[in-house]
Amino acid sequence: MEKQSGANGVNNASEEKKPNKLKKLLQMQKDGTLRETLRDWRWIFRYTKKYRWYVVVQTIFGILGSTLGLVSSVFSKVTVDIVTGKRTDSVIVIAISMITSALLGLVFSSFQSRISTKISLRVFNDIRGEVFKRLLDSEWQKVRCYQTGDIINRLNNDTQRIASIAISWIPSLIVTLYSFASSFFTMMYFNTSIAFIALLGAPFLAGASSILLKRSRRYNKLMFEKQSQVLNFETETFHNYDTVKSLGAVNAYSRLFNGRQEEHRKASLDSNMFSIRSKIYLSIVGHLIYFATFAYCLALLWSDKITYGTMTFFLGQRAKVTSGFNSLLGILPNMVQSAVSAKRVREFFDIPAEQQLLTESEIEELAKTPVEVRLDSVEFAYEQGRTILNNSSFHARSGEIIAIVGASGQGKTTMLRLLLSLVSPQSGSAELVDCNGTAHKLTADHRRLFSYVPQGNTVVSGTIADNLRITNEGATDEQMLRALECACALDFVEKMGGLNAPIGEKGHGISEGQAQRISIARAILRDAPILLLDEATSSLDADTETKIVNGIIKHDPNKVCIISTHRTSVLALADRIYRVTEGVISLDDGTALQPQESAN
Numbered sequence: 001m002e003k004q005s006g007a008n009g010v011n012n013a014s015e016e017k018k019p020n021k022l023k024k025l026l027q028m029q030k031d032g033t034l035r036e037t038l039r040d041w042r043w044i045f046r047y048t049k050k051y052r053w054y055v056v057v058q059t060i061f062g063i064l065g066s067t068l069g070l071v072s073s074v075f076s077k078v079t080v081d082i083v084t085g086k087r088t089d090s091v092i093v094i095a096i097s098m099i100t101s102a103l104l105g106l107v108f109s110s111f112q113s114r115i116s117t118k119i120s121l122r123v124f125n126d127i128r129g130e131v132f133k134r135l136l137d138s139e140w141q142k143v144r145c146y147q148t149g150d151i152i153n154r155l156n157n158d159t160q161r162i163a164s165i166a167i168s169w170i171p172s173l174i175v176t177l178y179s180f181a182s183s184f185f186t187m188m189y190f191n192t193s194i195a196f197i198a199l200l201g202a203p204f205l206a207g208a209s210s211i212l213l214k215r216s217r218r219y220n221k222l223m224f225e226k227q228s229q230v231l232n233f234e235t236e237t238f239h240n241y242d243t244v245k246s247l248g249a250v251n252a253y254s255r256l257f258n259g260r261q262e263e264h265r266k267a268s269l270d271s272n273m274f275s276i277r278s279k280i281y282l283s284i285v286g287h288l289i290y291f292a293t294f295a296y297c298l299a300l301l302w303s304d305k306i307t308y309g310t311m312t313f314f315l316g317q318r319a320k321v322t323s324g325f326n327s328l329l330g331i332l333p334n335m336v337q338s339a340v341s342a343k344r345v346r347e348f349f350d351i352p353a354e355q356q357l358l359t360e361s362e363i364e365e366l367a368k369t370p371v372e373v374r375l376d377s378v379e380f381a382y383e384q385g386r387t388i389l390n391n392s393s394f395h396a397r398s399g400e401i402i403a404i405v406g407a408s409g410q411g412k413t414t415m416l417r418l419l420l421s422l423v424s425p426q427s428g429s430a431e432l433v434d435c436n437g438t439a440h441k442l443t444a445d446h447r448r449l450f451s452y453v454p455q456g457n458t459v460v461s462g463t464i465a466d467n468l469r470i471t472n473e474g475a476t477d478e479q480m481l482r483a484l485e486c487a488c489a490l491d492f493v494e495k496m497g498g499l500n501a502p503i504g505e506k507g508h509g510i511s512e513g514q515a516q517r518i519s520i521a522r523a524i525l526r527d528a529p530i531l532l533l534d535e536a537t538s539s540l541d542a543d544t545e546t547k548i549v550n551g552i553i554k555h556d557p558n559k560v561c562i563i564s565t566h567r568t569s570v571l572a573l574a575d576r577i578y579r580v581t582e583g584v585i586s587l588d589d590g591t592a593l594q595p596q597e598s599a600n
Contacts, residue, residue, distance in 0.1 A: 040339035047166040054119045062175035065108035072101040080309030124163035138351040140422040149232020158341035165338040194314050219271035220340045226264035354444035363448050369435040370398035378428035388414045392585035396560050404564045406580035412564040451523035453536035457515045459507045465499040471526035483525040486551035489517035512539040530560040542569035
């Protein structure tokens, strides 16, 4: 617990003599806040360095704008002195010069604002694109630990905060320092005493920075977390919109949403109150400095030591000096807020990326030859102590149709995720065997050898052609129509208007069975040697299901076709049937598949 100073004046005298700022910094160093903040700033600086030429241009225009503002103030002083002295010499020239410098300052300021906006948008798109790509390349299981709303919030709002300061903090710092220094030394040129009076608040304003850093970080972190919770609830609600309405849960969801909004409101108000208290403190100090400067200027004016124009110049520049300090301190909260956002985004970059070791040519070579996929004595659990698959083995070769049956929740989908390398076994192996008999550990690289149709509705908003080309961007109309025919989808697609017929969000406008057939056609169009269907025909009748499987075989008889199903209609077409029961994969005749069998 921190020791407080002063009230009783006893004990820990040496501690009380330590400057408050040093205490704060030592405490931040002890709890890691300072080290973590500096690490976040270094990460932001990566983007500052990338756009250094834009930073230089923005800095130059900022300095020019500040210089012209100072020149305009000097001209204003001279003009006031001329008028109050009732002299008419050069008044028109001075007035024109003052107006010209003010207008040029406005032009430079506007140009700087325009450049800053353009660069910020570019940096924002770059950072967001990099984070988006990183998330897609990261390990599936680690990314799934984050809620969707939180990911969207970090991907958009947090990256926006980073982008806004990445290219502005150095120009802001340099321009503010330059503006402060130029105003201060210009004031010294006319009167040294007034210049130093304007600096009276510097120690007080600087001392505030030691308090702001840690508290601002805490308030902002909590506010961002509550914002993510609101966004996540919104995402989940509208993703399950039909269910919410069908269950009559509108009022319940509204109450839950309002509760999350209330938590975010409280966190935002706490942050706002801290900001208000800080501004009051700074404002009081600023007004005290103003009154001191104003009183001193009046005394000098009364004794004819300065002119009225000089007094107006001093008061104006005093405001700029104080404003410069406020701007310098204002950069700190912005940096703290951006550092919090940087930490939240950096977490995505700490997620391990999927291993990708094979070249395109190696993958293409594997795709041209017969292959076998197998699981050998696999054990897997998403969470420690909750085993999903236990000592399970499986194999499937080119030209075979393999059926996987079992009740829901037994591990069928997990088995397919192991084949796709979305997850890795804790023990045992998941392998692909090439035509030479060489076994390769399944990795993300081998995913390009698979076509996958997951459970549920996986179509996206757009046209039917848009949905099909997700897996094959260069597919021709003929290829897409052939894939639709194999998936028994061509008839209803033609009735809808063809490949350019629109589909709404979550397949609005088509049935579940039609959505499944489009998804199957998309997988066929990928033309991978291994096809995985995870309950992909659950909304189809038995005849259509059989036609689709026969269509797939006819399209490519050498394909490995693995079908997870509850249905019995497709089992007659299967070369082998595996049953998943309580986490154990076994042949349907009851004989457990031995590891040596899978090697054959």
